[in-house]
Amino acid sequence: MAAKKGASGKDAKIIDNSLSNIASREELLEYYRQMLLIRRFEEKAGQLYGMGLIAGFCHLYIGQEAVVVGVTAAQNETDSIITGYRDHGHMLVAGISAREIMAELTGRATGCSRGKGGSMHMFSQEKKFYGGHGIVGAQVALGTGLAFAHQYNNDNGVSLAYFGDGAANQGQVYESFNMASLWKLPVVYIIENNQYAMGTAIDRHSSEVELFKRGISFEIIGEAVDGMDVVAVKEAASRAIDHARSGKGPYLLEMKTYRYRGHSMSDPAKYRPKDEPKHMRETRDPIDHIRNIGLEKGIFTEDDLKIIDKEVKEIVADAAEFAQTSPEPDASQLMTDIYL
Amino acid sequence: MAIEILMPALSPTMEEGTLAKWLVKVGDEVKSGDVLAEIETDKATMEVETIDEGTIEALLFDAGTAGIKVNTPIALISGEGSVSAPPPKVEAASVAIANISTPVSVVSNLVEPDWDANTPTIKITVRDALRDAMAEELRRDEKVFLMGEEVAQYQGAYKVSRGLLDEFGPKRVIDTPITEHGFAGLATGAAMAGLKPIVEFMTFNFAMQAIDHIINSAAKALYMSGGQISTSIVFRGPNGAASRVGAQHSHDYSSWYSNVPGLKVIAPYDAADAKGLLKAAIRDPNPIVFLEHEMLYGIEFDIPDVEDYVLPIGKAKIRREGTDVTITAHSRMVGHALKAAEELEGLGISAEVIDLRTLRPLDTETIINSVKKTNRLVAAEEGWGPMGVGAEVIAVVVDQAFDWLDAQPVRVHQKDCPLPYAANLEALSLPQPSDIVAAVRKICNK
Numbered sequence: 001m002a003a004k005k006g007a008s009g010k011d012a013k014i015i016d017n018s019l020s021n022i023a024s025r026e027e028l029l030e031y032y033r034q035m036l037l038i039r040r041f042e043e044k045a046g047q048l049y050g051m052g053l054i055a056g057f058c059h060l061y062i063g064q065e066a067v068v069v070g071v072t073a074a075q076n077e078t079d080s081i082i083t084g085y086r087d088h089g090h091m092l093v094a095g096i097s098a099r100e101i102m103a104e105l106t107g108r109a110t111g112c113s114r115g116k117g118g119s120m121h122m123f124s125q126e127k128k129f130y131g132g133h134g135i136v137g138a139q140v141a142l143g144t145g146l147a148f149a150h151q152y153n154n155d156n157g158v159s160l161a162y163f164g165d166g167a168a169n170q171g172q173v174y175e176s177f178n179m180a181s182l183w184k185l186p187v188v189y190i191i192e193n194n195q196y197a198m199g200t201a202i203d204r205h206s207s208e209v210e211l212f213k214r215g216i217s218f219e220i221i222g223e224a225v226d227g228m229d230v231v232a233v234k235e236a237a238s239r240a241i242d243h244a245r246s247g248k249g250p251y252l253l254e255m256k257t258y259r260y261r262g263h264s265m266s267d268p269a270k271y272r273p274k275d276e277p278k279h280m281r282e283t284r285d286p287i288d289h290i291r292n293i294g295l296e297k298g299i300f301t302e303d304d305l306k307i308i309d310k311e312v313k314e315i316v317a318d319a320a321e322f323a324q325t326s327p328e329p330d331a332s333q334l335m336t337d338i339y340l
Numbered sequence: 341m342a343i344e345i346l347m348p349a350l351s352p353t354m355e356e357g358t359l360a361k362w363l364v365k366v367g368d369e370v371k372s373g374d375v376l377a378e379i380e381t382d383k384a385t386m387e388v389e390t391i392d393e394g395t396i397e398a399l400l401f402d403a404g405t406a407g408i409k410v411n412t413p414i415a416l417i418s419g420e421g422s423v424s425a426p427p428p429k430v431e432a433a434s435v436a437i438a439n440i441s442t443p444v445s446v447v448s449n450l451v452e453p454d455w456d457a458n459t460p461t462i463k464i465t466v467r468d469a470l471r472d473a474m475a476e477e478l479r480r481d482e483k484v485f486l487m488g489e490e491v492a493q494y495q496g497a498y499k500v501s502r503g504l505l506d507e508f509g510p511k512r513v514i515d516t517p518i519t520e521h522g523f524a525g526l527a528t529g530a531a532m533a534g535l536k537p538i539v540e541f542m543t544f545n546f547a548m549q550a551i552d553h554i555i556n557s558a559a560k561a562l563y564m565s566g567g568q569i570s571t572s573i574v575f576r577g578p579n580g581a582a583s584r585v586g587a588q589h590s591h592d593y594s595s596w597y598s599n600v601p602g603l604k605v606i607a608p609y610d611a612a613d614a615k616g617l618l619k620a621a622i623r624d625p626n627p628i629v630f631l632e633h634e635m636l637y638g639i640e641f642d643i644p645d646v647e648d649y650v651l652p653i654g655k656a657k658i659r660r661e662g663t664d665v666t667i668t669a670h671s672r673m674v675g676h677a678l679k680a681a682e683e684l685e686g687l688g689i690s691a692e693v694i695d696l697r698t699l700r701p702l703d704t705e706t707i708i709n710s711v712k713k714t715n716r717l718v719a720a721e722e723g724w725g726p727m728g729v730g731a732e733v734i735a736v737v738v739d740q741a742f743d744w745l746d747a748q749p750v751r752v753h754q755k756d757c758p759l760p761y762a763a764n765l766e767a768l769s770l771p772q773p774s775d776i777v778a779a780v781r782k783i784c785n786k
Contacts (some may be wrong), residue, residue, distance in 0.1 A: 080533065114566030121564035130532050130569065135556050141522050142557055145529020152485070152511070152535060175522025182517070337567040338601050340625040 023231050025299050028290055031073065031230045033308045035065035035287045038089040040316045041098055045088065045105055049265045053324060054105045058119045061089035063260040063277075066286035067192050068093050070233025071160060071253075074241050078157035080150070082130040082143040084164060085120035086192075086259075094127045098319035108326035115329040116337065128157075137170030139163060140189065144176040147187035147250075158244045159187040166197025168211050177218040177250065184249035188240045189215070191254045192227065198263040199271040212254035220250050227255030228284045258284065343392045344413040350379060350386045352583045353634060357381045358406040359414060368396045376415060377403075382467065382638050383499045394419045454612065454651060455644040462645045467637040469611035470500050470576075473618035474538060476648070478508050481536060484622055485512040487527055488540030488577075497542045498578060498637055524550030524575070528557045531571035531627075538622060541577035544593050544631065550575075551596075558627035559602030574621045576630035579607070580671065580722045581770055583635065587758035592723030594670065597629040598699040598732070604653055605699040607631040609674035611641035613697055616651030624653060633672045656703035658710070662692035665716040665780050668707060668733050670696040673720045673771065680776035687777075689784050699729060704736050711741045717749040718779045720771060725753035747783035752776050 023031070042060040049058050061068075064086075072093045075081075083090045091101050096112060104111025105119050112122050122132040130146060133139045143161025150157040167173065168191050180187050191211045195202050202209050212222035221243070225236040233255060240251035258280045262269035269277070294300045347357060358380040364370060375387045376396075394417040401414055408414065455461075464472070477484050490497045492505040492515040505513040516523040520541065527537035541547040547554065554575055561569045580592040598605045604626055608614045614632070621628040643649070659674060660681050669677040674695045681691040692710050696702065711717050717737050719730030730751035737749055755769045 082529070112566065113564055113568070116566050117564040121560075123561075123565035123569045125565075125568045130529070131561075131565070133557070135552060138525060138552065138557055141525020141553065142529035142532065144522075145526040145531070146533050147529075148526055149530045149533035149535050152530070153533075172521045172525055175517075175519040176526065178517055178519065179522060179526060337563045337565075339604070340562065340570050 023234070027073070028294055029300055029304060029308065031069050032287065032290045032294070032305065033312065034069045034072075034093050035230065035290070036308060036312045037098070037315060038062075038065045038069070038092055039287060040312050041092060041102070041319070042088060044316050044320050045102065046261070046265060048102075048106065048320065048323070054119070055107070056118050056120075057085065058105065058265040059086040059263065060259070060261045060265070061086055063280065063286075064192055064194060064227065064257045065089060066230040066233055066289075067190070067227045067255045067257055068162070070230040071188075071190060071237040073230075073234045074237035075158065075160060077128075078150075078155060079241070080128045080130060080143075080146040080157060080159045081162075082139045082146060082159065083132065083162035084136065084139055084167060085132070085134050086164070087120070087122060087132045090162065091122060091124070091129060091132070094124065094129045096122075096124045096127055096129065098315050099322040102319040102323035103326050106323040106326070107328065108323060109329040109333070110322065110326040114333060114337075116333070137163060137167040137172050140167065140170070140173045141176045143189075144180050144185060144187055147180065147185035147244075148183070150186050151183070156245060157186065158241050159185075160190060160241075161187055162190045162192055164197065165191060165193040165195065165202050165211060166200070166205065168193075168214060169197070169205060173214075174218070177215055177220055180250040181215075181218040181220050184247060186244040186247070187250045188237070188244050189220075189250060189252045190237075191252070192257055193254055194257050194259045196259070196263065196272065199267070199269070201271070210254070212252055215250070215252040220252050222252040222254065224254045224256060227257030228286045229289060230286055342397050342416040342418050343394065345376060345388075345390060345392075345415040345417060347408045347410050347412045347414050348379065348388055349410045350381050351383055352585050353638070354381045354383075354410060356407050356409045359401045359403060359408055360385060361403050362399055363387075364396050364399075366396050366399060370394065370396060370417065383497070390417065392417050392419070454616070454657070455646070455649075460645040461642040463640045464611050464643045465638055465640050466608075466611045466614045466632070467498065467500055469615035469641075469643060470618055470632065471502055471504065473615045473622070474501065475504060475507065477619055477622040478504065478512060481622075483534065483536045484538065485514065485535065486538045486540065487514045487516055487523055489516055489518055489542050491515060491540050496540070498634060500632075500637070501540065520546050520549040521553065524553040525557060527573060528553045528571055528627075531558070531573040532561065532569050536572045536622065538574045538576060541575065543582075543589060543634075544577050544579040545589050545591050547575065547577070547593070554597070554603070554627070554629065555600050559600050562626075563602060570625050571627045572625045574618070574628045574630050576618070576621075577632060578634040578637070579631035580633055581635075581754075581759055581766075584761060584763065584766060586761045590759035592721070592754070594631060594699055594721060594723055595728045595732070597631075598702075598729060600700075602627065603700060604628045605631065606653060606697065607633075607671040607699055608697055609636065609671055609695050611639075612643040612649070613651060613657070613695070615643060616649045617653065617697065619648075619650045620653050623650070631671060635672050636675075654698045654701045654703055656706040657695045657697055658692060658706065659695045660691065660693040662690040662714065664690045664714055665718060665784060666692045666694060666707070666710040666714045667718045667720060667776060667780070668694045668696055668730075669720040670699060670729065671722065673722050676771065676773045677720055677776055679773040680780065683773065683777050684780055687781070687786055689780060689786055691780060696729075696733075702732070702736070704740065707733060707737060708741050711737050712744045715744055715746040716780075716783050717745070718752060718776060718783070719749065720752040720776050720779075722771060723754055724756055725751050726756065728753060750779045750783055752779045
């Protein structure tokens, strides 16, 4: 069941009793692998940022891994993905290589945007990943347009449009909700409610803090989900995607989640209680959640996980090496890709 | 004494209309609020109500009469006790105009057009040229669709999309809610996914709500994605001052969009350019801002009667050749520049008029070559001067043809104030042909 309680860290419960009925061993291990890859990748990105190898704004996804991993598990290859600037995790799970992403972060010619986009502006036409957008809320209207194209082309695809609790206050979100519902567009709106719009806590930025209700006046079904539980996320996303794919129009999922780090690398996050991230990390961590349950229930063993840990470590180390040794874009690239 | 019912002006730019239908007959008693007739303008069909009471004494035009000028009496109502003989029916100046739009006299084009002298031509309004361009491209490519406020069932707020819904259906001609930011973003997203949207803004004033998607989402996507994500999309609609619609509806955005790499910006003057360049814009793989002008919509021009008339983007057009001064202009100001050139001819000054047509990329070669010949430059535009199109044209000329200049280059532009409503102030604010003449005389010492 999808949790209706928030991931506040104080009263939310881990819903664990049905895990093994919902997900197979292979699925659970894959979730673990993907979440761990994001975690280790982001930790490495944070390290490289600290070393001055990554510049500009760099928004880490640490803590929120279950959201994109769970949703992606419910979608298929016809579906499109779009998100905001906290996009590294979405890209990794979409199948874009860690090398290309890390090299984009370091501004190298081998990056997925050839070094011209940076952390906030990354895309992959091949993987139907449409960014990576730096303007808060823009991806919601654009993602609604991706859904429009799915409907226009009648290709059975669904658009998955991710945005944060901060973006949920942008006017264009509601302009998009209106058209999506009016035209029954196949889009799933996924609010990643990590409780803070940069430094402003949700109860200071939203008159209605239960964001899954934000679609009500557009007749969009909304659901709150424990975004720290990958299986709950996958289950809710399946419902939402099925709804959208069957021609019934948009669906709204509010993923209650939490970011452990500051808004971006340059944010010390002093606006929240000191023990809050610690508490969340200790009691609600999405990776520990899978690990603990799987081990407790004997679904997999420490040795199974060690193999994955090692594999992930190697991928990230290789990506970091690649991103540091790749050349910068040639000066001739300055004036290309402006027009086709 | 009978009360005259006059042909009403039903929009700020209406000059004449068609009396589509009478809803009263002679002898009918009418009171305030009763509908007398249906009037068709080039934009819409409207009902005319009386505000007077009395008996219909005469209907001065037959139903179906076209080309009735605004403020012409169309009916007489006898007031209390008024008895007067009905006057004879008046023949309208022009009763059977094939096209409902106003043909306005246009300064003849003195330069070879983009088509061959033997090419057959037809007369068509800018409005219908734009419609035909969209219709042809909708027919040609399934990925093209039109989206905007009132573009479908209403047939376009300015009737540019007339007939498109009937031919292409609601899947491809789509009425949106009033939600510019939202539908500009939606269309840009659809373009990222490979469709080819035409987004109509009712006017570019409203595109301010959407400018983030035009610039941040559409114009920058190709670069930010290292060449992966292109957006083949046209943002089009009327730009600049119409007539007496005040500051918030009269803004010329030419220089705003022309400032942005990744966008192409087109601002045509006549019907042939409107058609040929809009077709090119729809086919272009880049995001395009296509600036039309409401005051040109109803004007008829010659257009080549050929299949698939497409013009190159980025080429200026010498509208009139001259030897003493170069005048650059775009959109409606081209007409003003041509009028000015005619007047200047009487003063013994030979002006060359360049229609920029495309503002980005700017055809600097044509401008430079002209200035090298005339040695003088007046850069005219309808919008404000500071940081404007004229400023850019002059900067290019100073940079690339400084040694050829015999006098300082001069700008002609709107006065540096929001556009006023009052008729006299509006006329003072907007650049007129006489302002161009004055600017030319200043640098030609005549």
